[in-house]
Amino acid sequence: MLTLASDFGTPYPAAMKGVVLQRTDARLVDVAHDLPRQDVRAAAFWLREVLPWFPPAVHLVVVDPGVGTDRAALAVRAGDHALVGPDNGVLLPAARALAGEADRAVEVFEVAYADPASTTFHGRDVFAPAAADVHEVGVANLETLERVSPVDGFVDLTFPEATVTEREARGTDRNAGGTDGEAGGFDARGEVLVVDGFGNVVTNVPGRVLDGHFGGEVLVDGDRVPVRAAYAAVGAGERLVTVGSHGNVELAVNQGRGDEAFGLRVGEAVRIESA
Amino acid sequence: MLTLASDFGTPYPAAMKGVVLQRTDARLVDVAHDLPRQDVRAAAFWLREVLPWFPPAVHLVVVDPGVGTDRAALAVRAGDHALVGPDNGVLLPAARALAGEADRAVEVFEVAYADPASTTFHGRDVFAPAAADVHEVGVANLETLERVSPVDGFVDLTFPEATVTEREARGTDRNAGGTDGEAGGFDARGEVLVVDGFGNVVTNVPGRVLDGHFGGEVLVDGDRVPVRAAYAAVGAGERLVTVGSHGNVELAVNQGRGDEAFGLRVGEAVRIESA
Amino acid sequence: MLTLASDFGTPYPAAMKGVVLQRTDARLVDVAHDLPRQDVRAAAFWLREVLPWFPPAVHLVVVDPGVGTDRAALAVRAGDHALVGPDNGVLLPAARALAGEADRAVEVFEVAYADPASTTFHGRDVFAPAAADVHEVGVANLETLERVSPVDGFVDLTFPEATVTEREARGTDRNAGGTDGEAGGFDARGEVLVVDGFGNVVTNVPGRVLDGHFGGEVLVDGDRVPVRAAYAAVGAGERLVTVGSHGNVELAVNQGRGDEAFGLRVGEAVRIESA
Numbered sequence: 001m002l003t004l005a006s007d008f009g010t011p012y013p014a015a016m017k018g019v020v021l022q023r024t025d026a027r028l029v030d031v032a033h034d035l036p037r038q039d040v041r042a043a044a045f046w047l048r049e050v051l052p053w054f055p056p057a058v059h060l061v062v063v064d065p066g067v068g069t070d071r072a073a074l075a076v077r078a079g080d081h082a083l084v085g086p087d088n089g090v091l092l093p094a095a096r097a098l099a100g101e102a103d104r105a106v107e108v109f110e111v112a113y114a115d116p117a118s119t120t121f122h123g124r125d126v127f128a129p130a131a132a133d134v135h136e137v138g139v140a141n142l143e144t145l146e147r148v149s150p151v152d153g154f155v156d157l158t159f160p161e162a163t164v165t166e167r168e169a170r171g172t173d174r175n176a177g178g179t180d181g182e183a184g185g186f187d188a189r190g191e192v193l194v195v196d197g198f199g200n201v202v203t204n205v206p207g208r209v210l211d212g213h214f215g216g217e218v219l220v221d222g223d224r225v226p227v228r229a230a231y232a233a234v235g236a237g238e239r240l241v242t243v244g245s246h247g248n249v250e251l252a253v254n255q256g257r258g259d260e261a262f263g264l265r266v267g268e269a270v271r272i273e274s275a
Numbered sequence: 276m277l278t279l280a281s282d283f284g285t286p287y288p289a290a291m292k293g294v295v296l297q298r299t300d301a302r303l304v305d306v307a308h309d310l311p312r313q314d315v316r317a318a319a320f321w322l323r324e325v326l327p328w329f330p331p332a333v334h335l336v337v338v339d340p341g342v343g344t345d346r347a348a349l350a351v352r353a354g355d356h357a358l359v360g361p362d363n364g365v366l367l368p369a370a371r372a373l374a375g376e377a378d379r380a381v382e383v384f385e386v387a388y389a390d391p392a393s394t395t396f397h398g399r400d401v402f403a404p405a406a407a408d409v410h411e412v413g414v415a416n417l418e419t420l421e422r423v424s425p426v427d428g429f430v431d432l433t434f435p436e437a438t439v440t441e442r443e444a445r446g447t448d449r450n451a452g453g454t455d456g457e458a459g460g461f462d463a464r465g466e467v468l469v470v471d472g473f474g475n476v477v478t479n480v481p482g483r484v485l486d487g488h489f490g491g492e493v494l495v496d497g498d499r500v501p502v503r504a505a506y507a508a509v510g511a512g513e514r515l516v517t518v519g520s521h522g523n524v525e526l527a528v529n530q531g532r533g534d535e536a537f538g539l540r541v542g543e544a545v546r547i548e549s550a
Numbered sequence: 551m552l553t554l555a556s557d558f559g560t561p562y563p564a565a566m567k568g569v570v571l572q573r574t575d576a577r578l579v580d581v582a583h584d585l586p587r588q589d590v591r592a593a594a595f596w597l598r599e600v601l602p603w604f605p606p607a608v609h610l611v612v613v614d615p616g617v618g619t620d621r622a623a624l625a626v627r628a629g630d631h632a633l634v635g636p637d638n639g640v641l642l643p644a645a646r647a648l649a650g651e652a653d654r655a656v657e658v659f660e661v662a663y664a665d666p667a668s669t670t671f672h673g674r675d676v677f678a679p680a681a682a683d684v685h686e687v688g689v690a691n692l693e694t695l696e697r698v699s700p701v702d703g704f705v706d707l708t709f710p711e712a713t714v715t716e717r718e719a720r721g722t723d724r725n726a727g728g729t730d731g732e733a734g735g736f737d738a739r740g741e742v743l744v745v746d747g748f749g750n751v752v753t754n755v756p757g758r759v760l761d762g763h764f765g766g767e768v769l770v771d772g773d774r775v776p777v778r779a780a781y782a783a784v785g786a787g788e789r790l791v792t793v794g795s796h797g798n799v800e801l802a803v804n805q806g807r808g809d810e811a812f813g814l815r816v817g818e819a820v821r822i823e824s825a
């Protein structure tokens with residue numbers, strides 16, 4: 001199985017598919033070709049969220065603002081998976097997630113496909129043939145490929161962690177009902193990692209802080225906002241705090257855009273605390 | 276064969292594909308992942324139009340504004356096809372179309388996948404594994420799955436029917452030529468079901484009312500508009516009435532947007548009558 | 551292998567896939583379904599760029615503003631490939647490229663699928679079944695299909711060629727350093743063929759004119775612009791001239807839109823000359 005992800009839109013991904021299919025009969029699965037353009041961090045986030053759901057595969061990833069410069073091309077082994085793409089950090093968060101599940105270390109290799117036909121489309125001329133070759137030789141044997149060799153250094157990318165302080169809850173009225181368990185007091189200072197296509201604001205605050213607060217409220221940058229498990233648990237157009245499918249605290253609006261309602265953008269600080 | 280349809284955009288569908296591929300080697304076919312967002316009626320319409328063209332398959336459908344609430348998850352058997360998705364009506368029009376072709380009844384089952392990993396992404400955590408399991412056990416045997424059981428009630432969804440009155444044509448000049456047969460007089464009062472991506476206005480008026488009117492004109496909300504078989508049979512930017520690929524009367528503009536030219540939106544009434 | 555390309559957006563391509571899958575078990579590959587709407591020239595350009603990267607396949611192409619008129623349906627054999635689509639020129643540039651690689655001539659056939667179910671969706675009712683049938687009978691035998699016959703005439707489509715005059719370079723300072731070889735003087739008068747989704751302006755000027763100019767500058771409509779191999783070789787938001795993945799001169803902006811920065815649209819003239 002070989003998956004493809006890029007920020008190319010149309011129709012460049014088709015050229016990559018053709019190149020891959022010249023070299024392998026692998027099943028192809030499109031992950032996405034409309035990842036946020038040239039946004040390495042957002043792509044890294046989304047790949048970390050979706051690739052771990054796949055069975056063992058080679059993942060071709062091309063979000064590559066540095067195409068044609070001297071940035072290297074990488075193949076990364078992560079358990080039974082491999083990722084192939086540019087050396088700009090986009091592969092690493094997903095690779096760590098995949099390797100972690102297999103209790104293995106991430107292994108990084110350089111892919112030296114010399115003399116690509118273009119300096120502007122290494123997705124087609126470097127990464128697609130490399131990914132197909134890794135698929136054919138097998139993830140376990142990828143370093144047996146002639147043009148693949150271990151590297152010492154590479155560009156890493158990590159997401160900032162939120163600071164969470166446990167504390168006594170202030171102002172939570174336990175007699176008001178509606179909460180679903182023991183609500184721990186907390187004060188979390190984090191930031192916005194990405195905004196998804198629905199406008200949901202994905203923070204780096206771990207979802208566990210909301211344990212016991214469902215049905216109640218928390219403070220988001222000082223404003224009281226209901227904590228609910230489902231978007232539709234509040235009225236259309238109303239704000240809520242929830243835990244997204246990635247396990248992080250998410251700020252949303254039922255049938256609306258959370259980014260607009262909360263006035264938050266990627267990289268901005270957000271404080272979430274018990275009420 | 277397992278098809279996937281959603282309103283997720285990018286990149287959430289990839290997680291569903293991964294989950295499905297963990298459980299089955301079925302051929303995957305993307306139907307669409309940019310169905311109109313959280314618009315259950317529009318999704319139901321489009322699925323009814325496209326799914327009957329497929330060979331027997333399991334169709335995973337996730338347009339689910341009620342995710343995380345207590346709405347049920349359904350598996351619907353329709354002839355040799357099955358549809359898996361939320362209990363909000365989105366599956367039913369397509370299911371009736373598929374079952375009707377097989378001269379069979381629609382059979383509705385509840386899917387009880389307990390304790391999903393999220394409350395916000397049942398496409399990944401409930402519907403994808405359920406659809407894969409239905410594919411593996413076979414549509415004919417889906418009720419043998421442990422977590423599948425018949426239901427009594429479910430949310431249905433039907434599209435309004437137009438009222439069509441046959442009548443003597445008024446004002447049709449048979450000597451003007453250009454009509455293609457016997458033009459029956461009619462007065463149809465319907466509504467707009469959907470507007471497609473080209474801006475074509477799809478009504479619920481059955482296309483047969485236009486028999487014999489091609490080459491002539493009909494009245495749309497009182498305005499005379501040419502009836503043509505092809506968009507390009509009128510000049511660029513000009514309006515026409517035609518029969519769309521769904522068999523309904525469609526209001527269009529050659530190389531333009533019918534919704535803007537006719538000033539019509541989804542759900543609005545439209546009257547189409549012989550001239 | 552059967553590829554699909556259209557300007558349909560959502561969800562009409564799914565109906566084509568269903569029809570194809572009723573007739574063949576071929577591997578399906580989506581090339582693109584968001585080709586520029588009803589823009590036969592742009593579609594023809596992109597197909598010429600991407601289809602030659604595929605292994606032998608049948609390519610179903612539907613960009614068809616004349617649907618329902620008397621324009622013919624074609625099957626075109628190009629080496630071991632076949633293309634099926636409307637007779638409006640969209641197939642020809644890709645067909646010539648594919649046939650040229652195989653050192654074979656393009657062979658054009660008419661496909662007479664009588665009485666399609668619709669006059670507005672021949673992608674589903676004519677081209678999809680025809681492409682599936684060509685796949686099943688084999689590209690080499692496509693004329694053995696009952697409804698396929700040679701044609702005399704068809705609509706062709708070619709792209710204009712730029713006029714390139716070699717000349718003495720004026721004003722190039724060879725001592726300034728940074729160039730990568732012998733910079734030939736030239737004066738190219740061409741036009742904009744397409745603008746891609748990144749806003750890169752693809753001209754019809756052959757990339758070879760830039761040999762020896764990388765690291766230096768050329769004049770674009772009289773303005774000095776750096777010539778670089780990589781977008782990121784200039785600062786964010788700055789203009790550059792490069793050779794795109796199609797081999798033509800491309801006008802771009804690093805992390806921005808070349809069409810806006812150069813003020814150029816499809817079909818407009820552009821002059822590129824040595825500085």
